[in-house]
Amino acid sequence: MSKNSAVAIFMALAALFAWPSIAQDVHLGVKSCGSSGCHGQVASSSSPVLLNEYVTWQKYDKHARAYQVLLEPRSQRIAKNLGLKNAHEAKECLDCHADNVPEKQRGPQFVLADGVGCEACHGPGSAPWMGLHIGGSAHEVNVQNGLLPLEDPVVRAEMCLDCHLGNSNQFATHRIMGAGHPRISFEVDSFTDFQPAHYVIDDDYRKRKKVVDGVKTWAIGQALMVERRMNLMLDSKFAGSGLFPELAFFDCHSCHHPMSESLPTKNGNFPAAWSARPGTGVGPGVVKFNDSNMLMLKVALDIAGSGLADKMLADMKALHKASQTSKAAMTSAASAARETARAAVKALSAKQVGKAEMMDAAKTLSAQSAAGYYADYESAEQATMALGAFVEAMRVAGHIDRAAYDDLSKRMEGVYGAVSDDEAFIRGAFISAVKKVNSAL
Secondary structure, eight states: OOHHHHHHHHHHHHHHHTGGGSOTTOBOOGGGTOSTTTTOOSSOOSSSSOSOHHHHHHHHOGGGGHHHHTTSHHHHHHHHHTTOSOGGGOHHHHHHHSOOOOGGGBOTTOOGGGOSOHHHHHOOTTSHHHHHHHTTOOHHHHHHTTOOOTTSHHHHHHHHHHHHTEETTEEOOHHHHHTTOOOOOOOHHHHHHHSOOSSOOSHHHHHHSOOOOHHHHHHHHHHHHHHHHHHHHHSGGGSOBTTBOOGGGBOGGGTSSOGGGGSOOTTSOOOSOOOOOTTOOOOTTOOOBOOHHHHHHHHHHHHHTOTHHHHHHHHHHHHHHHHTTOHHHHHHHHHHHHHHHHHHHHHHHHOOOOHHHHHHHHHHHHHHHHTTSSOSHHHHHHHHHHHHHHHHHHHHHTSSOHHHHHHHHHHHHHHHHHTSOGGGOOHHHHHHHHHHHHHHO
16 A cells, blocks of 8 residues: 555545544444455455455454344343343343443444454554554554554453453353353464464564464463453452352363263263362362363473472362362462462563474373373363464474374364364263374374
8 A cells, every 4th residue: 555545544534533533442443444445455465464354354253243143042042041131232242242332432433233343352443553553654653552462462362361251341150151151162372263364474474563373372371361260250249149159160061961971871981970180189079160271371381391380280279179168268279379370471471482392282281181181171172272272383383394284183183073062072082082193293
């Protein structure tokens, strides 16, 4: 785009939105980004920036259809079960299924039904960065003026976790899940890959932004998920009521499995019934705290060579013990784990992850998985996403050749298949599949 074209577009937008008179926290709507002269081109451009980002989001990204989900029968049933008038007007639903900013922060072209649009992730378009961005300013200048630097794994994870785990104002409680909402599952690097990329990491991208490998993104994401989960547990809003704690913090499958799972299937396998797992100190018949992210963070901290790995393991054991003791004990244990997770974010952010660290992480995680260390569904699910992130990161970094990558990818299909349905999860099938990955490594 020429400088004159950029200036012309800027002036047109300024007139359309009365730019100087709009507060800097106003969301202008996806149309402010999706014009044919900006990010709304049908095909990728010869420009260093693709300029078809809006089309990619609109056609292929699930975030663009997040609001429409609220109109479906399942969402209507959930709303009814919760005593809400309807899902597409309820704050409890809109806070994650749309860019649900207050009315005073909605510009003249803002449309709530656009779902999770550009500004939900990149920041309000009325902030100074938008005009500078259109004028061709450097990325760091845009960031200084309000653009969220989503290439930073800390910033990206914090932003994603607001919906994909929760915060003090929005959280999928056990009551919401009991009404029919799906179980919350997330891992920042994997979920980044699941959605269609609207950028290309090329030489120009590297000049403008820092590039962080998938293993580091995964590791930082795990630390922030532990910290966020501890924050939610310590929030008085989610302290539970009556005899029961907030059960969303516990492993769903401690309770949600058929009693018949204590019997073998026709092929001799046992489904996901209880079995001892190292590190918890929790016996059968106990509603187990969901420690899947803490287990992954322990692996991440081993990569970093930090003494925090042992501290994280101790914190996890303390949480399991505290969950069977008292609310006061649980509060104390959660506070300690939160501090460890905060320290882990700093340690992992400073760590340079090389070939040896990536390969060691993949070998360690696959070996532990094959040994049955991640026996429950949620830890097996997290281990699977982690292994996928490791394999992809090694390919991108050139640490494995195409033949090795193709072989590992084929073996990973069996692992993904083993965790594809939590209600049909069979521990033996997961272990068998992950052993094939481990043998290739």
